[in-house]
Amino acid sequence: MSTHSLHFFDRVDTALHDETLRTALNRATARFVGNRSGAIGALSDADTLRDQARAIRAHALSRLDELLVRLAERVEARGGRVCWASDGEEARRYIAELARSRGVRSIVKSKSMASEEIHLNEALERAGVEVVETDLGEYIIQIAGETPSHIIAPAIHKTREQISALFEQHLGMPPTTEVPPMIRAARQALRQRFLRADMGISGVNFGIADEGAVVIVENEGNARLTTSVPRIHVAIMGIERIVERLEDLGVMLQVLARSATGQKLSVYTSIISGPARPGEADGPEEFHLVLLDNGRSQILGGQYAEALMCIRCGACLNACPVYQSIGGHAYGGVYSGPIGAILTPLLQPDLPDNYLLPYASSLCGACQEVCPVRIAIPDLLLRLRADAVRAGKFHPIEKPAIQSYAAMMNNPALYRVGGKFARLGTRLLRRKGRIRRLPPPLHLWTRGRDFPALPAQTFSEWWEERERQRHNG
Amino acid sequence: MSRDQILANLRTSLASNRSWLEKEASAAPHAAPPFVHPPAANLVAQFSAELAKLEGRTYPVADAEEALEVIGRLLDEREARQVIAWDLEQIDLSGLPALLAARGVSVLDARVHGAARKERLQTLEPVSVCLSGVDCAIAESGTLVLRHGPGRPRLASLLAPTHIAVAHRSQLVRGLGEALAFLRERYGAALFDPTSHLTFISGPSRTADIEMTLSLGIHGPPEVHVVVL
Amino acid sequence: MSTPVGPRRVTLFVTCIVDQLYPEIGKATVEILERQGVAIHVPRGLTCCGQMAFNGGFRDESYAVAGRTIELLRGQGDVVLPSGSCAAMIRHLYAELFAHSPYAGPAAELAARTYELTEYLVDVLGVTDVGARFRGRISYHDACHGLRFLGVGRQARALLANVQEAEVRPLPNCDTCCGFGGLFAIKQYAISEAMLERKIHDVHAAETDLLVTGDASCMTQIAGGLSRRGSPIRARHIAEVLANMVDARPV
Ligand code: SF4
Numbered sequence: 001m002s003t004h005s006l007h008f009f010d011r012v013d014t015a016l017h018d019e020t021l022r023t024a025l026n027r028a029t030a031r032f033v034g035n036r037s038g039a040i041g042a043l044s045d046a047d048t049l050r051d052q053a054r055a056i057r058a059h060a061l062s063r064l065d066e067l068l069v070r071l072a073e074r075v076e077a078r079g080g081r082v083c084w085a086s087d088g089e090e091a092r093r094y095i096a097e098l099a100r101s102r103g104v105r106s107i108v109k110s111k112s113m114a115s116e117e118i119h120l121n122e123a124l125e126r127a128g129v130e131v132v133e134t135d136l137g138e139y140i141i142q143i144a145g146e147t148p149s150h151i152i153a154p155a156i157h158k159t160r161e162q163i164s165a166l167f168e169q170h171l172g173m174p175p176t177t178e179v180p181p182m183i184r185a186a187r188q189a190l191r192q193r194f195l196r197a198d199m200g201i202s203g204v205n206f207g208i209a210d211e212g213a214v215v216i217v218e219n220e221g222n223a224r225l226t227t228s229v230p231r232i233h234v235a236i237m238g239i240e241r242i243v244e245r246l247e248d249l250g251v252m253l254q255v256l257a258r259s260a261t262g263q264k265l266s267v268y269t270s271i272i273s274g275p276a277r278p279g280e281a282d283g284p285e286e287f288h289l290v291l292l293d294n295g296r297s298q299i300l301g302g303q304y305a306e307a308l309m310c311i312r313c314g315a316c317l318n319a320c321p322v323y324q325s326i327g328g329h330a331y332g333g334v335y336s337g338p339i340g341a342i343l344t345p346l347l348q349p350d351l352p353d354n355y356l357l358p359y360a361s362s363l364c365g366a367c368q369e370v371c372p373v374r375i376a377i378p379d380l381l382l383r384l385r386a387d388a389v390r391a392g393k394f395h396p397i398e399k400p401a402i403q404s405y406a407a408m409m410n411n412p413a414l415y416r417v418g419g420k421f422a423r424l425g426t427r428l429l430r431r432k433g434r435i436r437r438l439p440p441p442l443h444l445w446t447r448g449r450d451f452p453a454l455p456a457q458t459f460s461e462w463w464e465e466r467e468r469q470r471h472n473g
Numbered sequence: 474m475s476r477d478q479i480l481a482n483l484r485t486s487l488a489s490n491r492s493w494l495e496k497e498a499s500a501a502p503h504a505a506p507p508f509v510h511p512p513a514a515n516l517v518a519q520f521s522a523e524l525a526k527l528e529g530r531t532y533p534v535a536d537a538e539e540a541l542e543v544i545g546r547l548l549d550e551r552e553a554r555q556v557i558a559w560d561l562e563q564i565d566l567s568g569l570p571a572l573l574a575a576r577g578v579s580v581l582d583a584r585v586h587g588a589a590r591k592e593r594l595q596t597l598e599p600v601s602v603c604l605s606g607v608d609c610a611i612a613e614s615g616t617l618v619l620r621h622g623p624g625r626p627r628l629a630s631l632l633a634p635t636h637i638a639v640a641h642r643s644q645l646v647r648g649l650g651e652a653l654a655f656l657r658e659r660y661g662a663a664l665f666d667p668t669s670h671l672t673f674i675s676g677p678s679r680t681a682d683i684e685m686t687l688s689l690g691i692h693g694p695p696e697v698h699v700v701v702l
Numbered sequence: 703m704s705t706p707v708g709p710r711r712v713t714l715f716v717t718c719i720v721d722q723l724y725p726e727i728g729k730a731t732v733e734i735l736e737r738q739g740v741a742i743h744v745p746r747g748l749t750c751c752g753q754m755a756f757n758g759g760f761r762d763e764s765y766a767v768a769g770r771t772i773e774l775l776r777g778q779g780d781v782v783l784p785s786g787s788c789a790a791m792i793r794h795l796y797a798e799l800f801a802h803s804p805y806a807g808p809a810a811e812l813a814a815r816t817y818e819l820t821e822y823l824v825d826v827l828g829v830t831d832v833g834a835r836f837r838g839r840i841s842y843h844d845a846c847h848g849l850r851f852l853g854v855g856r857q858a859r860a861l862l863a864n865v866q867e868a869e870v871r872p873l874p875n876c877d878t879c880c881g882f883g884g885l886f887a888i889k890q891y892a893i894s895e896a897m898l899e900r901k902i903h904d905v906h907a908a909e910t911d912l913l914v915t916g917d918a919s920c921m922t923q924i925a926g927g928l929s930r931r932g933s934p935i936r937a938r939h940i941a942e943v944l945a946n947m948v949d950a951r952p953v
Pocket of ligand 1: 259309310311312313314315316317339367370371372373374375
């Protein structure tokens, strides 16, 4: 299923007509929203914690150059290696070359949005290396040949029947509608992949500059296996995902887990600083940290810098009524939902219908309300819209429409006359006090909604009449 | 060089946005709160209740003898002949080596590196029980904090389906902030000197990736037992 | 209930949608405020806050419309709007629109004296009982911009609680967007319809007679959906209820 080649509107249409998807989305987002609000609500002082989280992220971004240098130096001092990658190409080349030079045949991966962003799997597979996603949701969509539809729950769009069929085909599991046998089948199959893998690739939730460490948060244990079992561990980190001190985790992990899944802490938090030390029984012999820029260093200087505070908790997706309706794939990029409508145009500027994503929002503000770092998502969406207009990216009818709107609003005489015509027009179209069909482009309104017939007299006319009568009377 | 290019970009960017970011950074204190829920008077009870919510079990015991009894029972129930464990002297429980010896349970050599790596891993894979100590445990989230390092393999809380951890009442802290402060106080700047790895474990491995149905043990141990003495 | 405060004067900005589509909401607002002893002034030629163009990304056009509005409201005292969305445009988004422009100062000054209607009644006038009466079941939908950018909602509920003979019934997911979103309703009509579908579902689940909200735009969306489905439930603006301008039975 490659919905990504379609146009945004077609993807939306496909999603809206997918009943299975709607059911899955309703179930998942309702659960996430409930879990989150329960967990945040139970805190002694959630507002302060969120303010702190934002301040900590802002602080890190304000010294991003310095903190990255410190992180890299300390990782190297611990015996790790650091790759500074300006773009996806550099990151892919580094990792592919590393795999080649170390004779790597098979790779296990734990969830990494950054690796999705740079299409790492495809590149490695082209280089002849087998790559297995090990997060259960990621594994399911990998064998289904799809992409994640949610930051936290990549396979929420799949039903148990679909998953059973996939496991039957790929793991030889007897068909079932019970979840536990599917879990057992996946555990068994993936466990062997871990034990045989030569390299593990993980994402990074936070880099810690002072410690030369990376933090990886998860619930399944696949990231622990990925970073502990194979001989080589490669961590890919977007350069903005950094904090200065270990102690900052005391705030960040709390808001992350609660916002993402409603947990107090995720099941596993691993803090990793370089390869295994001499004398340690286990752990990787090599540790590589890939610092991925891919446009972030420029974003930091512009009007979207705030988006770099994002900790990828997914709360804004769950809260978004648009996401709840269309799911993640319709957005077309790696990142979906409200923050995806901002990040995708910024980080994947080559996708052709990107400029439409910021319009896929009613600007209701539910995203900002739940964001643990209080990103002003609606404001950023509005800025992206302004950018699109400035770049001439809009439907040809919009410009004249907006211009005549502005002309009318700026000229009371025109406003009166225009209003009169419109009101007259709607009265001709009305049946039983309502309008079932408006002429284009407003027929898009009346497709699914009636429109009221406009009144004979405006409020201002009434008011002026009343004022006149008062003065005369 | 990409490094220099990235850093140059960052500096240019920060020239325009640093002051805004600094203003945002100073809008709230950064110091983490020691805990985020009202702490309970009895931390063991709180820890135990939180871990229970996560489907993990706590065994508050009066003394080492009772602790050994619990561990012995857990091993027997699983018919464990071998365990993956921390060096026993690192697990603060006298009598543990004798207990294992009495049952004929051997602690496998968990050293996996070098050429024998994959082979060693296959030997460890069938083991049914992991045994570890903790550095501290967080009452308000039912979390175990494990600092790995020599004698403390990370696989000893990860590979087998059952993880038994031994904790002491004195190791309980109220919240995550307090746990981090404790680690800092205890190890200072050397926190990551002998090890590359610190893990926080809150209950058994879980996933909800299939239709949001909660399932335990997809990758890590489906069972977590914590003996607190 | 506190006593109505002495001779107060406010500038009423009914907004373009109320002016052209729903003059009754404007009249209701006048009625409610005058009953509280507030003198009302309506500047001539006031049209629109500029939100439609701003929302669409057409900032130059929005700048012109909004700039003109700022001029017309200069020195006009407290400004009251029967719309959380347009009030939020002035209070919240003008800062963005006019950042680094000569209007930045005047916009901030205007924002500080701009109020949404229920907010003005409850927080400024200290009134929660305006003498309204409605025989039937009422449910309240929190229009997004008022709720999230102005923190309005509590006030409307306090006012509705004092509507005599009315049974106020909770609306499930009352704070979920109805799918209007300005140009969104046209540009993303399919998503907008899907969101409306869910809202209508919730409205029906509320088992109510009257869906009340604080924004004419959301009202248009929800009423349009109810009417298209032939539902007997009506959607009205809170001002109309408070001014006793809604009959107990559908006309
Ligand atoms: S924008 Fe905020 S809510 Fe959305 S994923 Fe990022 S941190 Fe979470």
